[in-house]
Amino acid sequence: MLQYIIPATGLLFTLENILWINIGVFVGSVFAAIPGLSVILCVILFLPVTYTMTAIPGMMFLLGIYCAGGYGGSVSAILINTPGTPHAAATMLDGHPLSEKGRTKAALKIALYASTFGGIFSALTLLFLGPQVARVAAQLGTPEYFMVCVFGLTIIAGVSGKSMIRGLISACLGLLIACVGSDPMTSYDRFTFGISRLYLGLDLAVCLIGLFALVEILAKAEKRLDDLHMDTTKIKDDGKITKSEYKRMLRPVLLSSLIGVMVGIIPGTGASEASWFSYSQAKNMSKHPEEFGHGSVEGIAAAESANNAVTGATLIPLLTLGIPGDGTVAIMLSALMINGLNPGLSLFTTDGDIMYAIMLGLILVNLFMFIQGKFLTTIFAKVVSIPQEILTPIIVIFCFAGAYSINNNYFDVGVALVFGILAWVLRKLDMPPVPILLGLVLGNMTETNFRRALLISNGDPSIFFSSIYCIIFLVLIIVAVATIVKGKLSEQKKAQTVAVAQEEE
């Protein structure tokens, strides 16, 4: 390794690379901050730019977009209660409430600091432990993936709001919607109703626009304009984060970075799953779980550090085994291949300097993301003071443009609109939308791995307890469920005590 580090730094620290990193970071931050314009779309759009470059500047540009996209999605989640990308949905739960308390800058700063920490943590893991971690990841198979999904589904209880029953109904709705399209195991169509485009399934980003962005617009349309104006005169948004808040962030940031790395190395999972797992874990372990959903700094820090910790981890299977960790990284693979580089462990000996330059570059990307983020935070924070009559139409335009741009068709615009109306109806029925999103994120993966595992074992369910990794995940699931039950019981007890006290008064 050491013999490659010095030539790698020589290859990396050039003006061209630094320039491309910064362009990538800027483009990624802005793109991801706009609802509907996902990181993957941004990478696809800018990929041809890299074909005229050599491998390192090309990868630096794409990694800039990728990492900054992880942070950029949180901006709109905090400012307008609409995640710019699916993986920023967990950030929205606490980011926007904190912004509504007049601490927009602080919320953006927490997201930036946590993202940077998560990003650097995973970049260092990639640099020092890449091949070792990849070997462990290569042992995880279909039953282990299924257990990961079940663990993910336990989060539903944590994001169900006041009523667990309503949360479960919403989650089932999400799982049902995830079934739309071709059956992953047989290719037969399900719930497509003869509509040809539906056999591809529903795009998560499109659903997200409807569920979180358009529903906000519809909700605003119900109110008077005067009620929508924020009294900005009372807000003293200095963006200060107190010492105690920094202390509280430390544990969730460390643990979530670790979770992000673990999720990132599993092909097929990504930043969305990582941020939800971490958010749930942070809530379960927090001394102030009641603050979650109301502007908890721990909630923002956990979700953001996890989704950025995925960035380096997804590169581990790519660079060591040639298997892309997620869709965006799969596109980056083509940037390497067009330069004649076929990723895999053998590349570490044939082109070790290039490999290490890319890995070191990821640390640099995160540092530049931090520097740019510090400046952009001030600009972004001003969005809350834009009058609603100007901001709302802009959001609507971005939502529809974003929905169209995902697959270049108007069908998706219609889907976003349908989901907006559905979310509005559910809001009227007091049903939480977040479990629907979780169902959408995990539904397909859960079903596919469950059915495939049973196919492999010829229907024998003991396959789900067949490896040490399965047992570890099972223990985690039991601990998570026990924590949730304990939390719910103590909530009920508190409510009863308050009710008795009120009766006595």
Add this chain to the structure above:
Amino acid sequence: MRKRLLSLGLALTMSIGALAGCSGSKKTSWKVTCPWAPSGVAAVVSQKAAEMSTKYSEDTTLVAEAIKGDAATVNTWVADTKANDPELVFVGEGLLSITSVLDPAKMQFTYEDFAYVENLYSSIFVLSADAKLNINNISELESYVAQADEISVAVNGATGSEAFLAASLFGAMGAGDKVKLTPYQSAAEAAQAVAKGETSFAVSHQSQILETYQQKGVTIVCAFDEKALEHGPFAGVEGVGESGYPYFRNRCFIMARAGTDEEKVSQLKSLYDEILADEEVVTWLQDTMLLEVDTMSKEDVEAHINNVLEIVNEYKDIVAG
């Protein structure tokens, strides 16, 4: 005075703009739509071809675009284009020979809606086996098949080309009833499944199994081609055609809209032929992408589609149940 100056400025700007539009340039941009994943082999090769187009033509530029969606994307393309539109699209045997048989309702087009331009590449799939089985050639495979109770094969998608290649090979060996196809969400996942021991075999593109092979996780049994592989890290691996088993290559046909002037189609074909003959492209395709340059005539294309159609019709019961 101010208004006059403004009007004059505006008129001047408009005139310059109009003159710029009459520069006499006849450069045509042909948008090439790949209906599969932007990270897939076809999209990457298309990008390379687009990059090279400026080297070989002064009046035609290829612009690569990837919109995943398979039949849905091609449906939209066919509905939105007409003859002579500067638009190209990729189709392969997956759409023309598999979907057309198994799920024709998904396709709102036929082969007649296209004018064939060229084949972008040929990809030869390989059968890999769990290294513990120590199967290295077709004769060892035949022995294994004869005594096995179940033959599990990892494939990309439930009804893709890989599934039909596995079904046709084991079906032709008389073991169709023993075959268990396990579908995965991507070609890379399917290739890994065999190394993890989830299945005994996998059918995959050569580049997807290369790393696992180099780490000694799998052995390469045979290639789905007429003869042994000639190039790349798997050179010498015998082709199933040598033993009389059915096979087909994975191909990517570049199509214009039916009715497009023959002269235009012919110009495009010449451009693609020049790009595909470029030494840099040939080396890159062979060494990095593990693909082959395989330019084809219209008759070759129709023969390929019919060959795959025959295989699909014969073995569809193994794949689709």
